[in-house]
Amino acid sequence: MDRAVATALVPATASEGVSRDGWRVLLMLSRGGGRSMGEIAGHTALPAPTATRVVDRLVAAGMAYRRHDPVDRRRVLVHLAADGRAVVERVCGMVERKVGTALGAAHPRERAQLADLLAHLADAPA
Numbered sequence: 001m002d003r004a005v006a007t008a009l010v011p012a013t014a015s016e017g018v019s020r021d022g023w024r025v026l027l028m029l030s031r032g033g034g035r036s037m038g039e040i041a042g043h044t045a046l047p048a049p050t051a052t053r054v055v056d057r058l059v060a061a062g063m064a065y066r067r068h069d070p071v072d073r074r075r076v077l078v079h080l081a082a083d084g085r086a087v088v089e090r091v092c093g094m095v096e097r098k099v100g101t102a103l104g105a106a107h108p109r110e111r112a113q114l115a116d117l118l119a120h121l122a123d124a125p126a
Contacts, residue, residue, distance in 0.1 A: 012094040016087045017061065021046060021054045023091070026080065029064060030088045034077025036069075063087055 013023045024044045029035060035043075041051035055078050058064040063084030069075035080088070 008095045008098040009091070012091045012098075015094075016091060018063075018087060018091075019054070019057075021050065022058055022063075025051070025054050025058060025078075026063060026084050026088050029078060029080035030085065034067060034069065034079045036075055036077055040078060058084065 009023070010020070013020065018026065021044065024046075025040055028040060028043050037048065037051060037055065040046070040055065041048045044051060046054065055064060055066075059066060059078075061083070063081055064078050065081050066076050066078055069077050
């Protein structure tokens with residue numbers, strides 16, 4: 001399953017100039033609100049220095065930006081920029097089209113198995 005997702009995802013993110021780690025950060029930021037570097041590192045399972053480098057690259061590319069936390073001015077939060085949101089939308093669209101094409105070519109039994117698996121995952125506790 002991971003290989004199938006990577007097969008669809010890697011070309012789409014690469015065409016946008018985003019690494020796998022950068023994609024994970026963009027996807028997290030797309031869920032809304034600003035995130036601290038600690039939250040980003042923890043959620044993406046990246047070492048803190050790596051997470052900082054990934055965010056630095058996203059900021060330099062205009063896909064994310066940093067702002068001080070309005071509640072605690074000592075904290076800096078990372079937010080998704082408009083260009084980052086556009087990248088997320090384009091990549092998700094490319095992946096959805098590729099998966100749709102693959103599903104259309106799949107055997108009906110395989111589609112039913114996938115539907116069952118997705119339903120199971122949707123019902124699983126977080």
